[in-house]
Amino acid sequence: MENKLFSPGERIAIGASGGKDSTVLAYVMSTLNRRHNYGLDLFLLSIDEGIxxxxxDSLETVKRNQIQYGLPLKVLSYKELYGWTMDDIVKMIGLKNNCTFCGVFRRQALDRGAAMLKVDKVVTGHNADDIAETVLLNILRGDIARLSRCTYITTGEDGPIPRCKPFKYTYEKEIVMYAYFKKLDYFSTECIYSPNAYRGFAREFIKDLERIRPRAILDIIKSGEDFRISTTTKMPEQGTCERCGYISSQKWCKACLLLEGLNRGLPKLGIGRTKGPHNCGHEDTNLGSGTNSIESKQCGSLDF
Structure with a gap:
């Protein structure tokens, strides 16, 4: 209530993966919307990474949720947007760094899907465990500029489509228990590529901390909220990608850099900290053409 996440009449896209978090989020929002006449126009938005x-299999769960909750469903695929599936990408690059590609493409795909649906906000099922992991990862990466922002309950307010995390203070185990006792239909299999994710190490560390100190997760989030960014540490100024028009602090957005590397057979091209297309060795004079172009699909900022 304090954050006033929604207003009557708003169009809201629920990021739906079929997992416990997004399924509980869709159930709770649709139930409360009907029960209290909030007047929200709710949609399910799913991204098919091609795994x-x-x-x-998880999309079959989302399709059942669509019927169960009576919500319209929009599915966007990496193949449709970028010309690649995650299976194709993993075949080219192997298991290392595949989560970098998936994370960048998925966050941008959610924004593009939201723009297509013309929604006012996107809500995701990120829970307290997820946010604590992100705080720890930003510390490990030395990414001080993003450390405080990653704990915001609403991000992207500088862009046309803000993103909200209503489960910010909800433990993962609470969501599992709720889904179990409500007998909700959700998909519980882990992504076949996720065991190789760097985030997994942060997750295991936090679970170990929680065994010793049950409040560890909320304490980490509170620490992230209390961090103050020094005057010498600033987020890069946001502009737009010269290739696709997406919001970016460099000449090319991260998705275009990664996509260019894949299309040229140089998948490591966009990995790590880059300064833009001049690092690619040459300028492609036909960037806006072909099936892999994402030109003219404008949308807002992301919580990278």
């Missing part, structure tokens, strides 16, 4: 044996 055989994982995402195809």
């Amino acid at each position: 055989t044996g994982y995402r195809d």
Whole structure:
């Protein structure tokens, strides 16, 4: 209530993966919307990364949720937006760094899907455990500028489509228990590529801390909220990508850098900290053409 996340009449896209978090979020929002006449126009928005044996199965759960909750569903695929599936990307680059590609493409795809639906906000099922992991990861990476922002309950307010995390203070185990006792239909299999994710190490560390100190997760979030960015540490000024028009602090957005590397057979091109297209060795004079172009799909900022 304090954060006033929604207003009557707003169009809200719920990021739906079929997992416990997004399923509980869709159930709670649709139930409260009907019960209290909030007047929200709710949609389910799913991203198909193209992971055989994982995402195809989880999308079947989302389609059942669509019927169960009576919400319209929009599905966007990496193949449709970028010309690549995650299976294709992993075949090219191997298991290392595949989560970098998936994370960048997925966050941008959510924004593009939200723009297509013409929604006012996107809500995601990130819970307290997820946010604590992000705080720890930003510390480990030395990314002080993003450390405080990653704990905001609403991000992207500088862009046309803000993103909200209503479960910011909700433990993962509470969501699991709620889904179990409500007998909700959700998909519980882990992504086949996630065991190689760097985030997994942060998750295990936090679980170990929680065994010793049950409040560890909320304490980490509170610490992230209390960090103050020094005057010498500033977020880069946001502009737009010269290639696709997406918001970016460099000449090219991260998705375009990664996509360019894939299309040129140089998948490591966009990995790590880059300064823009001049690092690619040459300028591509036909960046806006071809099936992999994402030109003219404008949308707002992301919580990278």
